[in-house]
Amino acid sequence: MDDLLIRGGEVIDGTGAAARRADVAVSGGRIVTIGDCAGREAITVIDASGQVVAPGFIDIHTHSDFTLPLNPQAESKIRQGVTTEVVGNCGYSTAPVLPGQADKLKDFLAAGAPWLSFRETSFADYMDTFPQTSVNTVMQVGHATLRLMTMGMEDRAPTAQELSRMESLLEEALDAGALGMSCGLFTAPGNYADFDELASLARVLKQRGATYASHIRDEANHVLEAIDEAISVGETTGVRVQIAHIKLSGLDNWGRTEELLGRIGAAKERGVDVHCDQYPYTAGTNPLRNLLPLWVQAGGIEAMLERLVDPQAIERMREDIQRDGLTNFGRVASWDAVRIAISPNQPEIAGHTIEEVALERECDPLTAACEVLAADQGHTRIVVTSMSEDDVQAILRSPMVMIGSDGNSLAIHGITSQGRPHPRFYGTFARVLGHYVRDLGILSLRRRSLRPISLHCRDQPSAQPAAPVGPGRWDRGHAGAAGGPSSHRAYEGGYPARRINQFRPGSVLGRRADRHLSQPA
Numbered sequence: 001m002d003d004l005l006i007r008g009g010e011v012i013d014g015t016g017a018a019a020r021r022a023d024v025a026v027s028g029g030r031i032v033t034i035g036d037c038a039g040r041e042a043i044t045v046i047d048a049s050g051q052v053v054a055p056g057f058i059d060i061h062t063h064s065d066f067t068l069p070l071n072p073q074a075e076s077k078i079r080q081g082v083t084t085e086v087v088g089n090c091g092y093s094t095a096p097v098l099p100g101q102a103d104k105l106k107d108f109l110a111a112g113a114p115w116l117s118f119r120e121t122s123f124a125d126y127m128d129t130f131p132q133t134s135v136n137t138v139m140q141v142g143h144a145t146l147r148l149m150t151m152g153m154e155d156r157a158p159t160a161q162e163l164s165r166m167e168s169l170l171e172e173a174l175d176a177g178a179l180g181m182s183c184g185l186f187t188a189p190g191n192y193a194d195f196d197e198l199a200s201l202a203r204v205l206k207q208r209g210a211t212y213a214s215h216i217r218d219e220a221n222h223v224l225e226a227i228d229e230a231i232s233v234g235e236t237t238g239v240r241v242q243i244a245h246i247k248l249s250g251l252d253n254w255g256r257t258e259e260l261l262g263r264i265g266a267a268k269e270r271g272v273d274v275h276c277d278q279y280p281y282t283a284g285t286n287p288l289r290n291l292l293p294l295w296v297q298a299g300g301i302e303a304m305l306e307r308l309v310d311p312q313a314i315e316r317m318r319e320d321i322q323r324d325g326l327t328n329f330g331r332v333a334s335w336d337a338v339r340i341a342i343s344p345n346q347p348e349i350a351g352h353t354i355e356e357v358a359l360e361r362e363c364d365p366l367t368a369a370c371e372v373l374a375a376d377q378g379h380t381r382i383v384v385t386s387m388s389e390d391d392v393q394a395i396l397r398s399p400m401v402m403i404g405s406d407g408n409s410l411a412i413h414g415i416t417s418q419g420r421p422h423p424r425f426y427g428t429f430a431r432v433l434g435h436y437v438r439d440l441g442i443l444s445l446r447r448r449s450l451r452p453i454s455l456h457c458r459d460q461p462s463a464q465p466a467a468p469v470g471p472g473r474w475d476r477g478h479a480g481a482a483g484g485p486s487s488h489r490a491y492e493g494g495y496p497a498r499r500i501n502q503f504r505p506g507s508v509l510g511r512r513a514d515r516h517l518s519q520p521a
Contacts, residue, residue: 001041001042001043002025002026002027002032002040002041002042002043003026003027003028003029003042003043003044004025004026004027004042004043004044004045004046005023005024005025005026005037005040005041005042005044005045005046006023006024006025006026006046006048006053007023007037007045007046007047007048007049008021008023008047008048008049009021009022009023009024009048009049009051009052009053010048010051010052010053011024011034011052011053011054012052012053012054012445013034013054013055014054014055019052019445022034022035022036022053023035023036023037023038023040024037024053025037025040025042026042052445054081055083056081056082056083056084057080057081057082057083057084057403057429058082058083058084058085058086059077059082059084059085059086059403059404059405059407059428059429060086060242060277060402060403060404061086061089061213061242061244061245061277061279061404061405061406062077062085062086062087062089062404062405062406062407062408062409063087063089063090063092063112063113063406063407063408064077064085064087064135064137064407064408064409065087065088065093065094065137065139066094066109066112066113066116066408067113067115067116067408067409067410067416068085068087068130068131068133068135068137068409069116069130069131070115070116070414070415070416071409071410071411071414071415071416072131072132072133072134073133073134073411074133074134074135074409075134075409075410075411075412076407076408076409076410076411076425076426077135077405077409078134078135080426080427080428080429080430081429082135082405082429083135083136084135084136084137084138085135085136085137085138085409086137086138086140086179086404087137087138087139087140088139088140088141088142088178088182089140089142089182089213089215089244089406090142090144090182090183090184090215090244091142091143091144091145091182091183091184091185091190091215092109092112092142092144092145092182092184093139093140093141093142093145093182094109094113094116094118094126094145095121095122095123095125095126095127095141095145095173096121096122096123096126096141096145096146096149096169096172096173097118097119097120097121097149098120098149099120100120101120101148101149102118102119102120103118104148104152105118105145105148105149106118107301108144108148108301110344110377110378110379111287111288111289111342111378111379111380111381112287112381114342114344114379114381115415115416115418122172122176123141123169123172123173123176123178124172124175124176124177126176127139127176127177127178133409135409138179139177139178139179140178140179140180140181140182140211140213141169141170141173141174141178141180141181141182142181142182142183142184143181143182143183143184143190143193143198143201144183144184144189144190146166146169146170146181146201147166147189147190147192147193148189149169150162150165150166150169151189152189152300153188153189153297153298153299153300154189154192155188155189155192155298156192157194157196157197158197163197163200166201167200167201167204170201170204170205171204171208174204174205174208174210178210179210179211180205180210180211180212180213180240181201181205181210181211181212181213182212182213182214182215182244183198183212183213183214183215184215185214185215185216185217185226185229186215186216186217186218186219186290186327186328187290187294187297187327187328188294188297188298190215191217191294195229195232195233198233199233199236199237202233202234202236202237202239203237203239205237205239206237206238206239210239211239211240211241211242212233212234212239212240212241212242213241213242213244214230214233214241214242214243214244215244215245216229216230216243216244217229218328219245219247219248219249219328219329219330220248220249220250220252220253220325220326220328220329220330220331220386221250221252221253221324221325221330223247223248223249223253223256223260224256224259224260224263227243227260227263227264228263230243230274231263231264231267231272231274234267234272234273234274235267235270235272238273239273240273240274240275241272241273241274241275242274242275242276242277243264243274243275243276243277244276244277244404244406245277245278245279245284245404245406246260246264246276246277246278246395246401247278247284247387247391247392247395248260248387248388248391249284249328249329249330249386249387250325250326250329250330250331250332250386251330251331251332251333251386252325252330252331253330254387254388254390254391255388255390255391256391257391257394257395258394260395261394261395261398261400264276264400265400268400275400275402276400276401276402277401277402277403277404278392278395278396278401278402278403278404279403279404279405279406279407279424279428280392280396280403280424280428280431280432280435280436281387281392281422281423281424281428281431282385282386282387282388282389282392283383283384283385283386283387283422284329284383284384284386284387284406284422285341285381285382285383285384285406285421285422285424286328286329286381286382286384287378287379287380287381287382288338288340288369288372288373288380288381288382289304289373289378289380290327290328291326291327291328291329291338291369291382291384292317292321292326292327292369293316293317293320293321293324293327294327296308296313296317301377301378304378305374305377305378308370308371308373308374309370309374314366314367314370317366317370318366321366326338326384326386329384329386330386332384332385332386334355334365335353335354335355335358335365335366335368335369336353336354336355336356337353337384337385337386338353338354338355338369338382338383338384339351339352339353339354339382339383339384339385339420340352340353340354340357340372340380340381340382340420341381341382341383341419341420341421341422342380342381342418342419342420342421343372343375343376343380343381343419344376344377344379344380345375345376345377346372346375346376347418347419349372350419350420351420354368354369354372354382357372381419383420383421383422393436393440393442396432396436396442396443397442397443403428403429403432404428405424405425405428405429406424407421407422407424407425407426407428408421408425410425410426433445
């Protein structure tokens with residue numbers, strides 16, 4: 001007798017094959033049969049008539065390592081059909097934490113992980129003690145974390161000894177099971193790294209068969225140069241490169257998708273192992289401090305807080321922003337495009353734009369932004385609308401692009417329900433299936449279901465016999481119905497059941513059965 005039998009669904013198995021009506025039988029945590037299972041019996045039988053059955057989605061770019069310890073049930077992802085999350089992105093990881101450095105890392109990550117506690121830990125101990133969760137996890141170690149542990153927020157190249165220390169910490173993380181290293185070159189301290197530093201660490205990754213994931217140095221006015229840098233890391237060292245949340249941000253950069261994707265396509269033709277992912281929205285989210293000129297954060301949080309109340313520093317910021325736009329996001333129509341998502345010390349302003357706050361306080365928007373940031377000790381988080389829907393769709397159509405939410409696992413209750421987060425946290429995969437596949441028809445369901453399982457890791461969960469179980473089912477007509485781009489805290493509709501290993505969420509999410517997926521042997 002099988003453990004689970006899913007009958008009569010339209011199976012899209014993730015290999016690119018055409019959809020077919022079939023049953024799926026599962027035993028011992030693995031798919032054993034796809035086909036006609038009329039003569040089989042199972043402990044649990046699900047009628048999937050009129051619904052699609054497919055592998056659980058891999059969310060290839062997330063920051064759920066900030067929230068899974070607080071919300072291990074991962075409702076916002078499970079309810080979209082996500083069964084695996086790749087965490088530790090954009091140079092940020094919550095380990096390793098060297099002796100005496102826990103407060104430094106907590107302060108550094110507070111805008112993204114405001115409710116998380118930090119302790120001294122090796123990467124191996126971190127993985128061993130990571131809680132059991134409702135999703136499988138793929139861990140990465142963050143370059144910014146390695147740099148912070150080694151040389152703080154210093155704006156300089158590492159000494160030979162410091163570089164060797166970062167390489168050793170990286171090797172320890174890889175030995176512990178990290179898939180690779182991520183970097184965030186758009187803000188301090190990651191942006192202090194030069195090409196030689198990145199290439200040295202990438203060579204360690206290549207030797208271990210690990211990956212290099214990059215939030216590139218600029219996604220706005222210098223996006224093409226930043227893409228070239230990421231490609232050069234791969235071309236120079238041979239490491240596999242993942243370019244994170246590819247986009248064209250800022251009014252001055254809209255309409256350049258052909259050139260953007262052409263750079264990546266040309267590199268692939270030259271044999272560079274380069275890939276990319278995208279979240280399907282015109283707005284991004286970041287700590288508010290990262291929108292200010294890079295020099296504002298030089299020297300760390302305390303130095304930044306002094307600049308936020310210094311009239312001369314504010315005037316210098318104003319001149320830089322008028323000339324260059326917002327750091328990493330480029331020129332936007334106005335500060336009305338910047339909305340506060342989380343304000344730890346001023347929760348009443350969450351959901352309001354900087355323009356609205358300035359009007360209320362009777363000051364100019366930049367002054368209001370500095371006041372908000374200072375009151376939150378640098379930990380304010382915002383949502384900024386800076387992209388063109390035409391560009392979003394053009395990038396989404398490319399077969400080179402995978403889907404990643406760049407969001408955390410949240411819930412509409414409890415500690416992670418606070419603030420007004422970006423809608424991608426709750427709706428990325430439902431938006432693709434509901435809006436772009438079903439409503440606009442710019443992607444086929446078969447092609448969409450293939451993309452999220454292209455992750456290069458052991459035990460890749462495609463819906464094939466002997467594959468680890470992770471199938472989900474959804475209703476074509478209702479996927480994405482519960483939320484959309486303007487919905488901040490709402491679970492998406494159309495996903496009546498998913499299974500992750502032996503976990504099936506229902507009205508009460510209880511049992512958890514995750515696995516850490518590691519790099520290939």
